[in-house]
Amino acid sequence: MNDGDLVLSGGGSFMVETDTVFAQMQHMRRLQGEANDWQLRLARIRELQTSPAPQWVHGTVGASVMRAAGAAEAIEVGSGDLADRLESAAQAYGLAERARANGGRILGEELGWRLGVVLGQFPPVQALLLWAAVLVASGAVVQRVGILVNGQPVLTAVEEGPPPRATTAPTLQLDPRVLTSTAFVGALRVVMSSLDDIQAGALHMPLSLSRFLGEGGAGIRGTQSAAKETVIAGRSVGLFRNGPVAVTRRGAAVPVRAPASLEEVASRIPKAEARRPQVRIEKYGDPERPSWGVYVPGTVEWSPITTSQPWDITSNLDAVAGGEPASADAVAQAMRKAGIKPGDPVVFAGHSQGGAVVQILAAHGEFNTKAVVTFGAPEGNVPVPEGVSEIAVEHTNDLVPALTGVGGVGGAEAVGDRLIVRREAFHNQSIPTDDPLPAHSMSAYADTARAMDHSPESRLTDFAGLLTTTLGTGVGSATRWKGERLVPSPAGRER
Amino acid sequence: MYPLVDVLGTAPNPVPALRHQRTLLAALHDDVQAAWQNLSEEGVTDTWRGTAQQGYLDRLEHLRSESRALARLLEDAVWEATAAIDRAHAGLW
DSSP states (O other): OOTTSOEEEOSSSOSOEEHHHHHHHHHHHHHHHHHHHHHHHHHHHHHTOSSOGGGOOTTSHHHHHHHHHHHHHHHHHHHHHHHHHHHHHHHHHHHHHHHHHHHHHHHHHHHHHHHHHHHHTSOHHHHHHHHHHHHHHHHHHHHHHHHHHHSSOEEOOTTTOSSOEEOOOOSOOOOHHHHTOHHHHHHHHHHHHTHHHHHHHHTTOOHHHHHHHSTTTTOSSSHHHHHHHHHHHHHHTTOSOOOOEEEEEEEEEEEEEOOOSHHHHHHTSOOOOTTSOSEEEEEEEETTEEEEEEEEOOOOBOOSSOOSOSSBHHHHHHHHTTSOOHHHHHHHHHHHHHTOOTTSEEEEEEETHHHHHHHHHHHHOSSEEEEEEEESOOOOOOOOOTTOEEEEEEETTOHHHHTTOTTSTTSSSOOTTEEEEEEOTTTTSOOOSSSSSGGGSHHHHHHHHHHHHHOOOHHHHHHHHHHHHHHOSSEEEEEEEEEEEOOBOTTSOBO | OOOOOOTTSOOOOOHHHHHHHHHHHHHHHHHHHHHHHHOOOTTTTTTOOHHHHHHHHHHHHHHHHHHHHHHHHHHHHHHHHHHHHHHHHTTOO
């Protein structure tokens, strides 16, 4: 198995398989079906025989047809057997992958729970403070990731208004080659999944009950509950405050041709930069029956202090916690203002937080979503609605999706109808050191999208076909939209 | 559905049935030939390593040779149908 290959999971009974193995299996199934059809056709040809079977001696049509039917049957049996073996191999790989992820989670649960037990030895007030410290530390991890993604931390003073005040650059330089390693990302995933177990240990909850309630069991506690607690704890001290958003269109509509590939879709997602409009909306087709492409970027602002930027860490936490992120509200408003009607077919694409946002909007059901593709998105276990095709693309060495823990996209949990495409970015290549998180960059994901475009796997080719069916191949128009959170001022005014 | 010898001892003309048979056999031959050509090793090389890959390639090659053999049998059948038509025209049925 080559780690540079695309690995697909979800969307069916297969947990994990490479696209090439699956494509070969489909090839064999197709041959099996063809060989069956050949036998039926040979039976019809045999019915046209002008002489009865006893006269089918060597050198007659009847004898050749009879031998051909035997050969076709052998091909049907052989190709069917080979397809079965490929299917078994793919399932075995999936089971091994799942067992490895589950093993990591179980170990993490135990270690986290034992750490929690130690925490529980302290008096309640101290234990509470220590738990708050754990949450803050995990928040710091998330913010550190943000600093790495955007290069510079941008802390906007909410109460004082513009201009934004930039803090000093981070003094700790982390090597991108370490951060962009599958082992590091796997470990981070386990750590983030263990936060609830630390709390369970501190509360003297038995390990078995903690496991039952956690992501490996009933799923009641886990990354989502930890995110909720972080939001609640943060809001009690004035952080992570949400608020209404306003959306305005920026610039005139420009002509654009419908995307013909996943790589083109990926390249149209706006860059996550402070002054840029965050939403790109493309309109295609008949004015009476238009179809739409909606593109959403990742997090722009990583400060826990609420600013006017809806694409911030507050929206990230709200998305993971199952809340209503301001960025999702901004996209929905932009879509309504662009003229998207409830019945108009929509294709969504998002990177990072933008991926989580488009999954939420698709699940909400206000719009007629046909297809969703996300790149490097943290997943908050958002369900896939019926009739919607979803693909989540994730690099195994991208630490952003790992922030949702083992139960996230790259985890071992069931992923329902969402097709997961995994790939190790920069496999057998030197990892760029000029980008703090190269495996999370859109350029790396565009490279994977290109590999997906070249894949023979039918679920990927079907998805590409769905894009064309929905958006067409003609010329449309693109508009850009900027969302801003209406942050309350000290005097109670919104600005 | 074999033609019965009538009371005068003559059989119906077999040529239309043989021609239809030949047309169907030729179409089937083309389809089998196309399937054989599609059974290439392209796209397999980097999928697996070691014995698993070799085992798959061996099975694939076996299926290729079986498909090729089927295509040849159908070629023979087409040729034999043509020969039977020629014999029929010569009044040898």
